[in-house]
Amino acid sequence: MAEIKLFELKPTVHERASSEVDLEKELQNTIEQNMELFFGMRFLKSEYVITNGRMDSIGIDENNSPVIFEYKRSSSENVINQGLFYLDWLLDHKADFKLLVIDKLGKDIADQIDWSVPCVICIANDFTRYDIHAVNQMQRNIKLVKYRKYADDLILFEHLNTPVVKPVVEQNTHSPASSSNNQKTHLEKLAAANSHFRTLYASICNYIESLGDDLVQNQLKLYLAYKKSAKCLLY
Numbered sequence: 001m002a003e004i005k006l007f008e009l010k011p012t013v014h015e016r017a018s019s020e021v022d023l024e025k026e027l028q029n030t031i032e033q034n035m036e037l038f039f040g041m042r043f044l045k046s047e048y049v050i051t052n053g054r055m056d057s058i059g060i061d062e063n064n065s066p067v068i069f070e071y072k073r074s075s076s077e078n079v080i081n082q083g084l085f086y087l088d089w090l091l092d093h094k095a096d097f098k099l100l101v102i103d104k105l106g107k108d109i110a111d112q113i114d115w116s117v118p119c120v121i122c123i124a125n126d127f128t129r130y131d132i133h134a135v136n137q138m139q140r141n142i143k144l145v146k147y148r149k150y151a152d153d154l155i156l157f158e159h160l161n162t163p164v165v166k167p168v169v170e171q172n173t174h175s176p177a178s179s180s181n182n183q184k185t186h187l188e189k190l191a192a193a194n195s196h197f198r199t200l201y202a203s204i205c206n207y208i209e210s211l212g213d214d215l216v217q218n219q220l221k222l223y224l225a226y227k228k229s230a231k232c233l234l235y
Helices: 024-033 035-039 079-092 094-105 129-138 186-192 195-210
Strands: 006-008 014-016 041-050 053-061 066-071 119-124 142-150 154-159 215-219 224-228
Touching (some): 024 041, 024 053, 053 079, 053 094, 079 129, 129 142
Antiparallel strands (some): 006 014, 053 066, 142 154
């Protein structure tokens, strides 16, 4: 991927040299301590142990959807497949996640967990174009975020993709005829809309995205949300 260049203007104009963090644990700790500022997520637990592995960081977003953070520690590590495995595990162990939310945030939040669009955020110093192509074909909510560190006082996060997500359909065994099951998803409604509406919809999305490169799409079950993402932190 192309390198972003950062310049300092005072006292004289010069380029800030970028680098990786010395230790990936340092990056993980920084993100966990500032997860809400960086990504709008509430931090739940570090090194979340499951049956066949350990999730690096786990949180919950502003819409109460689960979020898994995975950090790429080497060029040979397939963090995308690893995150996908953890995502499937989480969908099969919803009760475990709910207990964690109850412990950290209380029962009221736990009762509002939205399982339709759980998310995996993969963070690395770089990804290839093949990585981006692969996640865009999966129709899963997997986001690739590239980081660069500038000296000791700045860190930058670049969101590399906007996943097209197929929401998870929850089965309601207590009420098969429930209106929540029968309600069409946002993407289903958009696909069924006429061409004039879809053109208008695309124009609105394009306008929103033109307001700043720190705006990130968040595909939810019933609507498309936009949120601002932090780009850097001054230590």
